[in-house]
Amino acid sequence: MSARRTIDVSHLPTYAFRHRALTWYATWSMILMEGTMLVVFLISYFFLRTRVTNWPPGVMKPPDLLWGTVNLGIILVSAIPNQFAKKASEKLDLRGVRLWMIVTFLFAIAFSVVRIFEFAALNCRWDDNAYGSIVWANMVFHTTHLLTDVADTIVLIILMFVGPIEGKRFVDVSENCIYWDFVVVMWLMVYAVIYIGPRLT
Amino acid sequence: MSIIATKLCAHRSSIFCCLLLAACCSLLSGCAGVQSAVDPAGPQAGSISGLWWLMLYTLSAVFVIVICFVLVAAFRRRRPLSGESADGPDTRPEAEQERRMSRTVIAGVALTILILFVLLVSSYLTGRKIYSAGYSAQGALMIEVTGHQWWWDVRYNDPSPSRMVTTANEIHIPVGRAVVFRLTSADVIHSFWIPNLHGKMDLIPGHYTNIWIKADRAGTYRGQCAEFCGYQHAHMAFTVVVEPEEQYRAWYESQLRSAPQPSTPQQARGQEVFLSSPCIMCHRVQGTDAGGRAGPDLTHIGTRPTLGAGTVENTRGNLAGWVIDPQKIKPGIRMPPNNLEPQDLQALLDYLQSLK
Amino acid sequence: MSGAAAPLRNDEALVDAIVDEREALEKTWNDPPGFLGWLMSTNHKRVGKRFITTAFVFFILGGILAVLMRVQLARPENNFLGPDLYNQIFTMHGTTMMFLFAVPMMEAMAVYLVPLMVGTRSIAFPRLNAFGYWVYLFGGTMIYVAFILNVGPDAGWFSYVPLSGPDYSPGKRVDFWAQLITFTEVSALVVSTELITTIFKLRAPGMSLNRIPLYVWSILVTSFMIFFAMPTVALASVSLMMDRLVGTHFFNPAEGGDPILWQHLFWFFGHPEVYIIFIPATGFVSTIIPTFVRRPAFGYTALVLSLISTGFIGFGLWVHHMFAVGLPRMGESFFTAATMMIVIPSGIQIFCWIATIWGGRPIFKTPFIFVLGFFFTFVLGGMTGVMQASIPVDLQVHDTYFVVAHFHYVLIGGSVFPLFGALYYWMPKFTGRMLSERLGKINFWLMFIGFNLTFFPMHQLGLKGMTRRVYTYPAEMGWADMNLAATAGGVLLTLGVLVFIINFFRSVRSGELAGDNPWNAGTLEWATSSPPPVYNFLRLPTVAGRDTLWTQPDDQPEVVGLRSDVRQVLVTKMLDAEPDHIEEFPTPTIWPLLAALATTLLFIASIFTPWAVVWGSIPVAVALIGWFWPRKRQADERPPEDIKEKVGEEKAIRLMEETP
């Protein structure tokens, strides 16, 4: 065997942020597939809408605007601390990360609580008719993502307090923030379709 | 082509090609029949089969050419390579040949696009022809067909309700008159298909679909449900009788009549058995109290060629077997078995067979 | 970035160093010993082999069901199987072949091969990979247990509503089917995530995008298709479950729902699905041909672009499965045009392959012969596909045996033949031993003749009016002879598969040793020993061109500097594969198995009660937290440059060490 030329990589960093990180691809994979699902849910909504003359059908009322809109406000505001948390994580700013993650988390909790009132004000049940089914499906779908991200956030916050604190953890925080942004965007879409859609006829 | 052919002979592949052609040709033969898509009895099926032959010939040619190229590419004689690189990879293929191959590939792609375009246009034109066909709704016969698990409810529409005819699993249409079938389903999705007359159209609950048919050739054809609809999807056929206008008229008039009154005591006894049994919950016999709608109309059961939507021939023996235990003949069907005394059964059979 | 010559004094020292390094790597990357270690394994080759074996077992099960169907159909009015059993069997056959054999098999091959072909130590997210396998295994086991307990699904592999809805399919049969979809969907999605990440980020230095092996391209395109196709069917199957379980009305026409919605959702997945099966097979073909004609593939760029355009166009064709539904005509015509359009990339691929063969010097080994068989069968199946794309013709042949013939020609001819070729091709890599050429050729001819005898007559059966999914047919229809021929062909086909199985066991026991590169092929998986060591490559290779092993100079550099006592993997840049950073990969663990068990519990329980989704998520959450709970990494951390820039190196490292 002749002496081979070599490339020494031992000096390379052991983690990196954003599209350099492997987890970034996992996060975006999630977003791609969940996003596809959401879009298909919304398309199904409009498909079913073409099957009846009135929307919502019969004497049903569209969902009450109040709680949904409150939540719209909450989630839009939550995007700000979320952004701070992301920035902090990319500067390895532990204190900042802790602070802003907790703030975002509180918003998420507030959002989840209001979500209960939202369900009560949808003015339909899932087994009333196809309209009710698709409205509930969209809401439950969004809620599932909301709860998943809340759980993830709790775990990360705990980790940020008990350690071990490593660069990798900050990458995780940054990915979690991207995912929360996705939950925000999802809500914009679901809100527009479920709350505004039926009022635009 | 001739070059290819010579090369092929050199490699004894021609036998193979002949086999191939033979296989393709086998498609051309023996397709006549009462349920055949390539034995058309009307303009719709005719146009489609015309398009089918066009496609078959064109695409068989494409197929044979492509396969010839594969065979030649694989088996053609090559200049032996110089010594050492004989079985090493040839990483720097000869530029001139690469260029020639590029040109051939591009030509192949261009030809593909051209052929596809021709097929697309002819498919589109055929589609237009079979869909609208320029029939006016006026002279057309309007037949409403409702699919059920696993039989066909057939109603002939007429402006005056008293002249509407209901039958089951059997359709008569006159030669040369346009017919529009209006299709829907009472339960799951079925598909209405009379290959000799037209392609299929689904029957979907909550939807109405239409299909226009005209028959040019008198005869008896077979139709079948084509969409999987559960246990007895296999036994959901129907008979289509295409007959000259007068004959059709006569048939129609006969269908308009109520069921004949029993003419023998045996038949009268049979009618009594029928009317006092659960049969009437599902079946209708016009002119009696039997008015069920869940099963086929039996007003003219005596004239039907088959029982159980094409499952068995309508003979006395089969009818007996059917009445006593339809589950034996067509398992899973919605009709329950009936326990009848032998005399009652014979009477009932007499009665049913008299319903003409 | 190019380094100096390795400073090694003499050969002996070199050998010693290598032996040490080998042992260290072995120790680091090995699974723990024993049965528990076996369950904990996250090694992509081990998981890949399990995956392949399982998928093959499902192929045999699906094949046995097919043979049962063929026996029933051999004679008219046969009483071998009744309608109830026949309907379950054809549904299980289609479902098994599509969801438990074809897609998982293609993924399984990729799980094994892709990391080797791109020159890395492991697949990305190895634990997820193990999880994907377990979920698939449990899902497949569930459906077969259900089948044996006589609750096998019986509404066809696309389970059209309302037949599959609560009113016409009471009982739990369809629920098991719908839940199986969820299982395979989860498995396919996680595996696609790993494969995409592996392909984008773990390639050997120098393997820029335009040097990726064609097979790897095909897997990349397939994985993206899975991202967009699988969620749709998951949504459909969940909606169906909810209609059946909690009384929603998505598909109930009486309450504003629509059965057609199901068809759109299913086929928006179902059509891409067939390309998800076919595209990896084209990857096999693109790999096998160059090796056996001794030259690089002709038209690399054209082949890659064809794959990508197939991926895109594949999402615009679904309505060609619904021509008989009576949708608006203009819309339907659009789908005819789109369907014909997809012929163009397929044609380009076929032409490029023919050109490759033309310009090469073929060696007729078994893998190559399977590929030649593929040309015959796939092109024939493609031609019938084009016929069905035409609405008028399809109105006649739709739902008949003509379609059955079409899709077996493209599925078996287009995917299973290349798959068998690929098994013959890579088996020496998997096991270290060659398969017998003689048996291989017998295998091929049995399968080829058997296949055509089985499925060619079906074209004609379809034209003569034989609809699909019928458990029997009347004698007077004149379909008996051709059905008998088809059944006879099925027997030959079975013998062919048996010969393969025999060949495999013979080879494992006493096959000729393969050596690193028995075919003298050009891709990286042949640069390591057969079978490869757990860590894949002693030193990661670098790449200077396509068909690396054929084109690289003797002194092509190798990568050094990865620690051998820690599971370090080199991450490179997405476009040009420059080394970027080093990632420490997780060690084997039992958590993926536990998570898969918890998921299975949730899925199966939710067939019976919707509340399972609530309480069942608790064990899942516990398992996931256990899985992802970080352990302190073994190697020192080095922050990336941009962080050092932002906060300064000192601070970056100190911050990280701060533990409250």
Ligand code: HEA
């Ligand atoms: C591996 C899987 C696979 C592949 C690759 C294909 C490929 C194609 N399929 Fe097929 N198809 C299925 C699997 C597949 N199909 C399945 C499983 C079903 C049925 C599902 C069910 O109902 O259960 C189905 C059903 C199906 C239908 C619906 C039929 C019906 O239910 O009525 C249609 C209709 O358009 C269709 C068309 C095509 C076309 C046009 C192609 C094209 O991609 C083919 C392109 C290739 C070629 C044409 C050959 C190579 C090209 C050349 C050599 C160039 C020269 C060619 C010309 C000039 C034409 N397919």
Ligand code: HEA
């Ligand atoms: C990749 C997919 C795939 C594959 C490989 C196959 C393989 C085969 N299929 Fe098919 N098939 C489908 C996908 C596939 N199929 C689909 C999607 C449907 C539609 C279902 C539906 O309508 O819902 C269908 C439907 C279908 C039908 C129509 C059923 C109907 O409409 O009523 C038929 C009928 O003949 C059939 C036959 C066969 C045969 C004979 C094989 C053979 O090639 C099988 C050969 C393999 C073997 C025979 C295995 C080897 C077995 C052994 C070696 C056993 C011995 C060993 C031991 C006991 C240890 N298949």
Ligand code: CUA
């Ligand atoms: Cu009705 Cu099939």
Ligand SMILES: [Cu+2]
């Ligand atoms: Cu398709």
